[in-house]
Amino acid sequence: MQDFVFRNPADHVEEIKQSFDEFTHLLALYADQPKEINKSFLKLLYDLSHIIHHHPDLATKFADQICSFLETHPESLPHDVRIQLVQAVMVLHNKSVIDTVSIINKLIPLFKLNDKNIRRCIFGHFILKLPFHQTNITKRELQKFVSTDYDARIAFKVLQLIIDIFHKENTEDLKTINFVARCINSNDPRVINTIVAFFLDPYLPRDTSEIDLEEARKKAELSLQVGKKTKSREKTLEKIKKMKVPLPQEPVQVISFIDDPQKFSIRLFALLSAPENGKVFRTREAQLRAMSLLSKIIATFQLDFDQFFNWAARFVRPAYDEITKMLAIIASAVHPLTSPDTLEDLLRNIANKFVADHLDEEVIVIGLNTIREICAKNPHGMTETLLSDLIMYKKSNVKGVVIAARSLIQLYRDVNPDLLPKRERGKPTEEDEQKVTLQYGEVKVDTEIKGIGSAALERPITQEEFQKSRVFGDNDGDGVEDDDPDRLEVDEDTLLEGSRVHKLTREEKIEIAREGKSEHKFRDRMADKTAGFSNKEKLKNKPFRLTRFRHAAGKNKDKSLSAVQKLQKKREGIIKMRYS
Incomplete structure (x- = not known):
């Protein structure tokens, strides 16, 4: 119908x-x-x-x-x-x-x-x-x-x-x-x-995407080949050919658009720290993801959230399953306004549990790298006594530990050289003399617009000067804002720099093990003509120069024989020589 x-x-x-x-x-x-x-x-x-x-x-x-x-x-x-x-x-x-x-x-x-x-x-x-x-x-x-x-x-x-x-x-x-x-x-x-x-x-x-443009071009060409050629179809094909593939866009972060981050963080922390949080976050991965979100919000909005660091300190131990992820999350939550007292307790806790002579080198490297990343964001939690103990690991016999200790020394040469011993401060330069050590809560304020100078105080700036100031406005010179959540986050691989784990990943170990497996297979040994299954066969296939000690080896064996057995062997040898 x-x-x-x-x-x-x-x-x-x-x-x-x-x-x-x-x-x-x-x-x-x-x-x-x-x-x-x-x-x-x-x-x-x-x-x-x-x-x-x-x-x-x-x-x-x-x-x-x-x-x-x-x-x-x-x-x-x-x-x-x-x-x-x-x-x-x-x-x-x-x-x-x-x-x-x-x-x-x-x-x-x-x-x-x-x-x-x-x-x-x-x-x-x-x-x-x-x-x-x-x-x-x-x-x-x-x-x-x-x-x-x-x-x-x-x-x-x-x-x-x-x-x-x-x-x-x-x-x-x-x-x-x-x-x-x-x-x-x-x-x-x-x-x-x-x-x-x-x-x-x-x-x-x-x-x-490029694939969509390619499909549209193929459809337009097919319509011209199969159907009747018209001006509209030809114009459509020309437009598609002139279209350019757009540049790949950066991922959009929606964290920075939250109106009340403090209230959101308090609620999320309550869900994490409550005894019944196992009902909400039933797996370790879900719990780590929630902690990662909380640390990102704390760092992005520079919240005063010391209870997060005090609560996360219970997970800071080498035996924890996902310890590198946990340390990366804690380091990501640090920002310039984090309390120095809280950071001092956190750094001392990490140093006591990760930086010790009786621990493995990977653990020491991870501990030193974590302390370096935390101090790079906020150097005011470090004490002179703790820093002097940590930089002593530059004399270690392990290369990764030495690199991690030297990176910590180099950080404080740039940030606060007064905490270092005099022999570790390095030779002062003209730039070092002009540097001013900022105290907790202090911010460096520019007295003039970068790239323009004092011209903005005397006359209106032009459009070219304005564009120039935008280029020089970024401190790093890379065109990326410093408060970007991705830049504030500490990567897990950063904490593993210098360790054997970082040099040799698990996938590479598996590939190396698989490559050597074929050498011990039975069929491969049978195919190899130089391979043997007994000492006699191996001796036959050896080069002549490697067999020159065979006679001496035979003499050593005769030492265990009795006098009668030796005499009998000697007679057998004489008989073989006469009738051979």
């Missing part, structure tokens, strides 16, 4: 009404017995959902009946009937019979059903359609389902939906970012881990 209605909708009004009346009758019949719905009802449902939009009055009633039937029998319906009803609602939404707000309120509650296909179908429809119908009203309707009043399964799926739509829209929506941050008050582990992944893992903005 669909084909005839699509051609002439006005000629089939009576047929549509009859079909609608029949559907209403069957729906009332199956209201008490939903499990007895047959295939003829599903066929009628499918046909009406595709043609009833030609008659708006009937379409509205039809949509209300389907939605009310789904609300009253969500779990008692058979699987195939339930999915047909959901698909009919989606078709009506595509035909603009049901508005976006109504379909959100009707289908989102179905996320709590124990039916994976239904959840996947609803989620896919919203991902496909909502970015094109996104308004403040639809955002509010979605966000209300994440509150604590609704089911945890619904909140988890809706939060996933909000995040996926945010990534698909490719816009820095501050309201959405801060809404996700406020959801940290939830108690559901899946919601918490989703929030951690959203803020911790950067996403790449959507762009047109």
